Structure formats: structure tokens, C-alpha cells
Amino acid sequence: MRRYQDLAVRTAWVVTGSAGEAEDAAQEAFVKAYLALGRFRAGAPFRPWLLQIVVNEARNRRKSAGRRANLVLRAAAQRGNDSEASPEAATLAGERQQALLEAVNHLREEERLVVACRYFLGLSEAETAETLRCPRGTVKSRLSRALGRLRNELSVTLDGREQTLAGTSDLEQTADG
Amino acid sequence: MAERRPSQPPDDIELVLRDLGRQLDWPAEPDLLPGVRERLASAPRRGPFVSRLRPSTKAVRLGWATAALVVIVALVLSVSDSTRSTVADRLGLPGVSISADPTATLSPGGELSIGEIATLDDAALRSGDGLILPPEAVLGAPDAIYVLDQDGTVQVSYVYLPRPNLPEVGGTGVGLLISQFDGSTNSSFIQKQLGPETTIELVEVGQQSGFWLTGGPHLFVYERPDGAIREETIRLAANVLLWEQDGKTLRIETTLDRNAAIRIAEAMDAGR
Numbered sequence: 001m002r003r004y005q006d007l008a009v010r011t012a013w014v015v016t017g018s019a020g021e022a023e024d025a026a027q028e029a030f031v032k033a034y035l036a037l038g039r040f041r042a043g044a045p046f047r048p049w050l051l052q053i054v055v056n057e058a059r060n061r062r063k064s065a066g067r068r069a070n071l072v073l074r075a076a077a078q079r080g081n082d083s084e085a086s087p088e089a090a091t092l093a094g095e096r097q098q099a100l101l102e103a104v105n106h107l108r109e110e111e112r113l114v115v116a117c118r119y120f121l122g123l124s125e126a127e128t129a130e131t132l133r134c135p136r137g138t139v140k141s142r143l144s145r146a147l148g149r150l151r152n153e154l155s156v157t158l159d160g161r162e163q164t165l166a167g168t169s170d171l172e173q174t175a176d177g
Numbered sequence: 178m179a180e181r182r183p184s185q186p187p188d189d190i191e192l193v194l195r196d197l198g199r200q201l202d203w204p205a206e207p208d209l210l211p212g213v214r215e216r217l218a219s220a221p222r223r224g225p226f227v228s229r230l231r232p233s234t235k236a237v238r239l240g241w242a243t244a245a246l247v248v249i250v251a252l253v254l255s256v257s258d259s260t261r262s263t264v265a266d267r268l269g270l271p272g273v274s275i276s277a278d279p280t281a282t283l284s285p286g287g288e289l290s291i292g293e294i295a296t297l298d299d300a301a302l303r304s305g306d307g308l309i310l311p312p313e314a315v316l317g318a319p320d321a322i323y324v325l326d327q328d329g330t331v332q333v334s335y336v337y338l339p340r341p342n343l344p345e346v347g348g349t350g351v352g353l354l355i356s357q358f359d360g361s362t363n364s365s366f367i368q369k370q371l372g373p374e375t376t377i378e379l380v381e382v383g384q385q386s387g388f389w390l391t392g393g394p395h396l397f398v399y400e401r402p403d404g405a406i407r408e409e410t411i412r413l414a415a416n417v418l419l420w421e422q423d424g425k426t427l428r429i430e431t432t433l434d435r436n437a438a439i440r441i442a443e444a445m446d447a448g449r
Contacts, residue, residue, distance in 0.1 A: 003305040006206040019204035027209050031216045034302060074202045100197055119191065120198035147190055154190075 004047065005030075007121065008054045011131070014116040015058035017069030025057040032057070048123070048130035055113075055131055070105055071116075073097060096154075103153040111146035114139055210326075289349070289412045291334040291356070292325025300324050300333045304357075309422055311335045311355050312444030316343075319355075332358040344432050346415040354412055354430040355441075361421055380418070380435065382442045387420030389435045418442055 008029060012022035033053050062069060104115060110132075117128040118139075129136045301308045303324050311319060319335035326332075334356040339345035343352030375392040390411075411417055411430060418429040418438040422445060429438050 005209045008209075009204055009207060013204050022204055023207050023209070027212045027216065030209060030213045034213075034217060034299070072202045073197075073200050097197055097200055100193060101201075104194075104197075115194065119194035120201060122195075122198075150194075151190055 004050055007047070008050065011051050011054045011117075011121055012058035013069075014071065014113065014120060015055055015069060016062045016065070017067075017071060018065075021061045021065065022058065025061050026054055029054040029057045045127070045130075048127040051123075051127070051131040052133060068109075071101060073101055100150065100154055103150050106153065107146055107149060111142050111149070114142040115146050115150075118143060210329075214326075289323075289334075289336075289351070289354070290325075290410075291323040291336075291354075291412060292327075292332065293323060295322050295324040295333075297322060304331045304333050307423060307425070308333060309357050309425060309427065310446045312441060312446065315441060315444050316353070330359050332356055346430065346432050352431075353433070353441075354415075354428075355445075356412075356428045356430075357425045358409075359424070360426045378435070380420075380439060382418070382420040382422075382439055385420050385422060387418060387439075387442065389438070390417040390419070 005026065008026040009019075009022050012025040012029070013019060016022050016025065029050065033050050036053070104112060107115065113132055114128060117123045117131055118125070123131060125136055125139055129139045132139070295303070297308075300322050303326065316337060317340075320338045321336040323334045323336065324331060325334070334354060336351055337343055337353040337355075338350070339352035345352055346354075375390055378389040378391075380387045380389045409428075415430045415432055416435070416438065418431075418435070420427055420442055427442065427445065429442060431438055431441075433441075
């Protein structure tokens with residue numbers, strides 16, 4: 001069980017956005033998995049079967065709470081965590097990550113979960129499909145749409161921020177001069 | 178060729194997303210096991226057996242029979258006459274008459290303090306990171322499987338009743354016991370706790386080193402993955418083969434000779 005508990009909690013967290021609810025959902029999922037072991041097909045991969053139960057539990061909690069999950073970055077990442085980079089470059093890297101995460105948070109729920117399963121949790125396409133109970137073709141199409149949206153939104157957001165930064169820099173130079 | 182502007186999103190957004198995943202404010206890894214245990218204890222008494230109830234399935238009937246045996250034996254052993262009706266009610270069996278059966282016996286190996294009886298699926302789930310299976314082609318299926326969860330370490334034991342090729346070990350009602358648990362051993366650990374009557378022999382199990390203990394060893398010492406040193410009791414006071422396989426320590430307790438024990442050990446399968 002310990003082998004899967006971290007992944008189970010993380011999976012629940014990308015659905016609920018709350019550490020407390022994620023832990024509760026993962027715990028309940030292990031109990032349900034234990035009680036449902038008889039329905040587990042011998043020879044089938046265990047991990048996505050368990051995660052399917054986790055996602056279901058987490059969705060129920062999120063619906064009860066009536067809110068959308070909002071994933072957040074670690075504080076270090078928001079500041080930019082490349083110790084060798086200049087402060088400006090580190091800030092830009094931190095802002096870029098923040099912008100990308102905001103774009104992920106703005107995705108449609110089903111697209112956001114596919115992105116989270118594939119890139120944040122490291123699941124394969126087949127595992128993602130089973131975890132989210134949808135065909136692999138659906139995973140592919142959702143992922144493709146999601147990546148398109150992320151590219152667009154990131155481009156717009158960063159362009160806007162860069163123009164703001166450039167404007168600030170011009171003002172600073174004017175003031176210095 | 179047009180130079181890419183610094184604000185342009187990277188072409189390989191998938192790499193950037195993977196990196197983002199490493200920077201998320203993930204919840205700290207909790208220890209879910211105590212909470213899961215508590216919930217299971219308070220859950221309605223329906224286990225993996227229930228969901229398998231299909232009258233045509235031989236395994237299901239066997240599972241129910243085993244479960245029923247455990248319940249009956251537990252009741253026979255632990256419930257006094259005056260409280261039997263109350264217990265039956267709480268089990269959801271109102272009106273069922275329970276009487277003492279002096280001929281009832283424990284499940285195979287039930288007196289060895291090796292935990293709770295379990296299905297193979299249950300053992301695989303609770304052991305978490307890989308279950309090494311005994312060789313069915315050599316031994317047949319185990320007569321009972323037990324899981325013991327102690328100090329954060331899960332031990333899985335396979336019990337075999339005596340049979341022509343597995344003589345009973347000294348009045349225990351058991352012919353062979355195979356156990357696996359997280360941890361490692363070495364000769365200096367083992368020798369520390371052995372009495373003067375016990376001999377230890379270094380042997381080879383496949384490509385691994387192992388230890389063959391004879392002369393009635395009572396316990397041995399091993400190191401858990403977290404570095405803690407633990408004592409482990411020998412359950413049958415028989416000959417013991419200890420070896421490591423796939424990160425687990427395995428133990429065979431038997432009256433068989435060294436070579437026979439090694440043959441069984443070499444046929445163990447890390448297939449689950």
C-alpha cells in the first residue's frame with residue numbers, strides 16, 4: 001500500500017486541489033479497493049485500477065465542496081528556483097511557470113485532468129485512459145486540444161507581461177536619466 | 178530566419194509541463210495505513226470474499242468456506258455461552274444459534290502468531306511492493322496465507338499442511354512455512370542471537386547468498402529498510418533457510434534437508 005499512497009494522494013490532489021480532501025479521498029479509495037478486490041481482474045494492471053477509484057472519490061469530494069481545484073506552485077518555484085540564473089532570469093522563469101499553471105487551471109476539467117495525469121503524475125496514455133474511464137482516443141484528442149490551448153494562452157499572457165515589464169524598464173531608464 | 182522572441186512559448190510544451198509538475202506544491206506524503214485500517218475495522222463486515230460471490234466459481238466457494246471457518250472458530254474459541262446471541266446479532270445474524278464445537282480446529286497455521294488469514298489478492302495489496310509467490314508446481318497451492326502487519330512491516334506467510342513430501346514439523350500441524358518480509362540479513366546479525374546448539378551454514382540460493390540454520394534456532398536478527406534492527410521469532414522451531422530476493426528477506430521453516438529447502442527457494446517467483 002505504501003508503494004501507491006503518494007501517487008494516490010497526488011492524483012486526488014489534482015482533482016480536489018486540497019491536501020486534506022486528497023488524503024481523505026485516497027484513504028477511502030484504499031478501503032474501497034480492498035473491499036472490491038474480488039472485482040479486480042487477475043493480470044490487469046493494478047495502478048490505474050486503484051487510481052480510477054481514487055479519482056472517483058476525489059470527484060465526489062470536489063462536487064460536495066462545490067468548487068474547482070486550483071493547483072499552486074511551491075513558493076520556491078514562484079520566485080524562480082534556478083540558483084545559477086540572474087535574478088531577472090529567475091523571476092522570468094518563475095513567472096513563466098506561474099503563467100503556465102494558470103493556463104492549466106483555466107482548462108476545461110476533462111482536459112486539465114488529462115494533462116495532469118500525463119505530465120504531472122507521469123501516467124502512460126493507457127493508464128490515463130483507464131484512470132479517467134475514457135477511451136485512449138479521447139485521451140489523445142483531449143490532450144491535443146489542451147496543448148493547443150496552453151500554447152495560445154501562454155503566448156498571450158507572456159506577451160502581455162513582457163510588454164508590461166518593458167514599459168516598467170523604460171520608465172526606470174527615464175527616471176535614471 | 179526569424180529569431181524566436183523570448184516570450185514565445187517553447188515548442189516542446191510537454192517538457193515544460195513535466196518540469197512544472199515537479200514544481201507543484203504537492204501535499205506531503207502521508208501515512209495512510211492507520212486510517213485505512215481504522216476505516217476497514219469500522220466498515221460493514223464485508224470483505225473481498227463478498228464481491229466474489231458467484232455460486233459457479235469454485236474459488237468463491239472455497240473463500241466462503243474459509244471465511245465461515247474462521248468466523249465459526251473465532252466464535253467457538255472466544256465467545257462465552259451468555260454472549261453468543263449478542264455477538265450473532267452484531268454480526269447481522271439474528272436468530273442464529275451458535276454452539277460450542279469441541280472438534281473445531283484453527284485454520285492451518287492459526288496458532289503460529291503470523292497474523293490474519295488473507296487471500297492472495299489481499300496479501301499482494303497489503304505487502305504493497307511485490308509479493309514473491311511460492312512454487313505451485315513444486316508444492317501445490319498453500320493451505321492458508323497470512324498477513325502480519327507489525328511496526329510498519331508487512332510479513333506474508335504461506336502455510337502448508339503436512340503431506341507425504343512435507344513431513345509435519347514437531348506436532349505443529351504444519352508441514353512447511355514460507356514467510357517474506359522487508360529487510361535484510363547478514364551473518365553477523367544472525368549469529369548474535371543464535372544459541373550454542375544452533376549451527377549456521379552459508380549457502381547459495383540461485384545467485385544469492387543465504388543461511389541454513391539447524392539445531393533449533395529460536396530467533397534471528399535482521400535490519401529493516403529504515404535501518405531499525407528487529408528480532409524475528411522462528412515459528413516452528415525447525416530447520417530454517419534465510420535468503421534475500423528482490424529486496425525481501427525470505428524464510429523457509431521445514432524438516433526437509435538443506436538441498437530440498439534450497440530447491441523450493443530457487444523456484445520462488447517474484448511474479449506479483
